[in-house]
Amino acid sequence: MRKTYIFKAGKWQEKETLFSKHQAPFIWSDLEGYVSPVGSGWVEGRAARREDLKRSGCREVSPSELQRH
DSSP, X not given: OOOOEEEETTEEEEHHHHSOTTOOOOOOOOOOOEEOTTSXXXXXXXXXHHHHHHHHTOOOXXXXXXXXX
């Protein structure tokens, strides 16, 4: 049986020991469509959201920036 090795953390490690057969890829679903709050129309998906924010001169607010009342 042929084995595959990966160079990680300064040493060669067998691929099977690094990646368990039970690991699944992380899948992040796309955003559902919504009407833009700045009035630029319908926004469908993450790429369209980024473009809408850029076009309107806005940016996403980090949770650490929110003020709790």
